[in-house]
Amino acid sequence: MEMIPQESVTMKACILRVCCCDLLVCDLCTSQQVLVHTPDACCFRAGERVCITYSGAMTNSLPPQISATNVERMCGC
Numbered sequence: 001m002e003m004i005p006q007e008s009v010t011m012k013a014c015i016l017r018v019c020c021c022d023l024l025v026c027d028l029c030t031s032q033q034v035l036v037h038t039p040d041a042c043c044f045r046a047g048e049r050v051c052i053t054y055s056g057a058m059t060n061s062l063p064p065q066i067s068a069t070n071v072e073r074m075c076g077c
Contacts, residue, residue: 008069009056015048023071024063025052034058038068049074 013025016033023036023044036052044050053070 007056008053011052011054011066012074013050013052015044015046015050017046018042018044023050025050033063035063035065036068036071037065038071040068040071044071044073 011025011034012028013034013036014028015023015025017024018041021037021039021041023038023041025034025036026032027034028049036054038052050071050073052066052068054066054068057066059065
């Protein structure tokens with residue numbers, strides 16, 4: 001069976017809260033809160049704007065959850 005590579009998706013967001021391995025962000029396009037799983041969470045602070053790259057998969061929970069493949073400050077996206 002052939003694997004078809006999935007394109008990644010980028011979300012621009014403002015960080016609302018930082019936890020050990022998670023960021024709670026507000027998506028700047030939809031104003032929706034999203035929980036982002038990332039091992040790099042401790043590198044960021046609430047109030048920063050970031051670009052989050054992820055697979056496009058998002059849970060159907062409140063808040064929705066994604067697993068980031070990359071998170072960088074807005075100036076780098």
